[in-house]
Amino acid sequence: MGESLLQRLTASRLPRPAIQPVSQCTLLVDAGSNSSAFNDLMQSILGWMERRSGRALPGPAHDGKSFVIDDIGSQRTEAISIDTPRYWAARIDDADKNVPQRTWTTEIALAPQADGRVLFGTRLQCVSRGQFVEFDASVPSFVREVVESGRAWLDGINISAEPMLVESEDDADELCKLLWNGQRRSDVIVFSLPENSTNWADTIIPARDVARRLAGAAHVAIVSQAASFRLTDQVGKALSVYRQAVRTYRPGFDPALDEAAAHPLGLPNRIANWAGGPQAYSAFLINQTLNRTVSGGDSQRQLPPFLEAKRVAGELRRQTARIEGESDRDLLALAEQEIRDLTSSLEQIKEEQESYIVLADQEREEAQQQAEQQRQSNLFLRHRISLLESRLAQSAQPEPELPDTLDGFEVWCREHLSGSVELHSRAFQGIKKSQLDDVPLIYQSLLLLRDFYVPMRRDGGDAAKAAYDAKCMHLGIDEQPSFAGAGWGEHGDTYLVRWGKSRLLLDRHLKKGNSREERFCFRLYFTWLDEDQHVLVGWLPSHLDTRAT
Template sequence: MSMSFAKALAPLSQRIPRVVREHEVLRVTSWMPGDDPSAIARRAVAEVLKWAQRRAGGQLPAEAWDGRSFEFFSGGRNSSAVRLQAGTSDIWAIRADDPDKTVPERVWTTEVVLGLLPGEPAKFGARLLVSTPEVNLPIEPHTPGFVQQVAAKCRLMAGSQAILSTASEFIDGDDPEALIDHLLDPGRVLPTFVLTLPDVASADTPLIDPKSLARAVLGLAHVVVAHPATSWQLTERFGRRLSVFGGAARVYLPGFDDGADPYRHRLILMGELASAEGLARAMRWLRDTAAQESVRRTRLGSDVLTFAAIRSAALELYQTSLREGAASESKQLSAAQAQIIALQSQIEALRSEQDYYVTEYQKERERAEVAEAQAQASAYRIQTISDQLKSVGGNPDQGIVLPTQWSDLDDWCDRQFAGRLVLTPRARRGVRKPEFEAVQTAAYCLLWLATNGRDQRINGGGSLSNIPVMNGIQNAPCGADTYEFDWNGRRFSADWHIKNGGNVRDPVRCLRIYYCFDEQTQQIVVSDLPAHRRTGAT
């Protein structure tokens, strides 16, 4: 009779120690402005040591306050610091352990690195890790308290933006472009959480508490409160699909622009915040997002230095000095053993990071596969319903009203042509403020593509080459103007376009809609509009 491994090992399970894994919770990477980087770094070290002292369970040694390397052991609340000076570079790092007060075997570890490099401002970095045998880790990430101390005493910058411990408010009368400039800033490296006020006359604060959220994600994300006038400016600038208003909240990730995918910059609707449970769930998700993005967007060894790597480098320098000073073999052996231990810790940190990225890749791949399957199923369902309606003499597109403003065009396409026609980010940017004036002409051409043009692609019924779409406008192959583009992780060729007649190059009168047909999703993919593209042929 066969027996599974699990059953065979069941009697021994109590004797087998549980596997303890180290998980990285969050990373803070920043720099500190000022004319005297050395003095600023010393001030920051002092703030970190004050924080470490409160958690140490004892008095830190004098070496700590002198800015030198030290080790302090106190019943699991251990602290170690390394000072690495090489040439004109000066790096100080500390690693502090703190057993969880309520969960057995869970240990929190904080690493902080401060660096001085010649000709550069002082660098500040921190990592929060947790070692635990728990399979699931039900925690709500929160930036360690010393980050707020350092931000208050020394100022911290992430990219081109200041790290603030309070939410920024954009109210009536403020520069309406300030928030837009912030979101579009290419130097913004942190997510921005925009909270808005409910559409109630008495509402003066968002549903999500901006103060507690700003403290929790300090150094991980920016928190902004947008009052109604600012929300309106966002809608005017980016359209409803990329805006946020009426008590909702939105996450604007770094790299956001006019053509961004709205689903990447998640919107939390007011309805999701209507209950205490919904508010708690949203707050937890925002904190998780900030922490996960901080790990996902930074790299160990470049953006963030680990304590193990710095200790290993310091031990290597020490070992070299021992050899050059003809130290005894016992001293050299002791230094070599310490360096081996440091290298093992460094390897473990890199292995942990690799495991994290592999896990994240698998999650993203599964989400992408599910999303693609759902999109295809939805498109098939839409097509089936449309065919059934047509078979009984109905017209699913009857009564469609063409938009009169370019700012409404992309939303209109999303609502009317879901599963049939899609605009790429470049196409969405093209309709922000084009010179071509006849918005309803372009809209009618898109309607033709989503209906007649697509139906002929799917069902056949004659050539689509050089056939009229409306008076003076025809559908034709791109010919020498064909070009390749990427969309949704795949490569396509824009080999067809809708164009108005004659050799028109005036952007006010010239219309071009470049597109292709995606056999896999059965959609028209519009790559660019409404201007004529500059190509090798033109």
């Protein structure tokens, strides 16, 4: 009988909800002419909520007062108002019209600022109590309406729901200011046009559609061919975007430190052949961008959850009642109501946290599986490359012809160094600034690493070490520890490069010449990536700062 009761209880228990964050936006909104931005936004949001709640909002709602709607036949709709400091927050649960037991929860917050503008934030969550069904991430429609009003600011710039058109070199410089903005929290997605095209609609996927669907959550720009050249001059070819490619510049962009992979690049051929076609790539790009708006560690600090606002409002209400001398009976009633609200809030918070933990575990497991698959693939490819390199060495292939110019340097590196020596984007910037007279020495030093240093590190042995030393002597090159050691931190990020999620120290360098004149002094700073079994070059061909300089 006990087992039968347990089975009945288990069968009747509702499945725990899966709460998945979808998107989050935080904007500053200007006041309109002869009106209050705070009241304008609140009335617009209340109208949007009323259309979804299933019944008319109570009269005090439009006066900015707190209210709750949880009647049968309506969707739970609630707002909290705090007078000092002024803060208004709302939340609505909107049942999905097509997927049973799925609800979209939208939280909104408004807070006036000292300069007359209003901090406006939204958070969208998907709550699934039944079978989980995949969905495309989105932003609430009223956010786009706010952006289209022309009064919204994101990352310090006035935004619209249309792509920024970056046509001239001056426009490109303004785009670079946005990319380099250390306070930027949002992605910048930059589309480029095909060669010789002047038609803004010639992007590989419709940039206008992406901009409208990401309005308020990210920046979208289209660069002309002339602007693309200017962008390349500013950030380097490895971190630029051109020939109909699409690049997403993440916050914290720094071309002096970042590897190209830190700011994902979509090549036109890859997008055209994407599973499901370019339209599927567009959905992927939007989903990835919106997912980043809710994945940051400070997302809840930027926009406190509605339940937190509700808790604070309850505390303030009770404190005000005590100051105004209300009766013990009234104070007790307020305390009991606050306890009920806290109990309900704690249960909701517990559900959210459990869902976040499950999601985090799933994402971590998927990431670990992908990382292991990638590691195994890299091991296989590394073994293949090693075999091919050994066969080439045994067949006495002629040395590649060394260019006497740095034109086409990146192409040469891809053709001759892949699999053994990788150049960081910062190294390509160094090449662009090169004043070295002995250009062939640059190529010789890279081949030295490929043909002698890498085999020495991979295979070891006295013979490999002797061959490497002999080649260094032949070229007149010394290999030494970088002048970093305990004092590298004195030079900020000079000796550091970002690689994946790590910051790597350029702990070794090749050197020739002691002159401080860049025409006659050669340096190449690098580090050995033990897991990947190849060299990462972070800077060449000039000297990096030391205490002596």
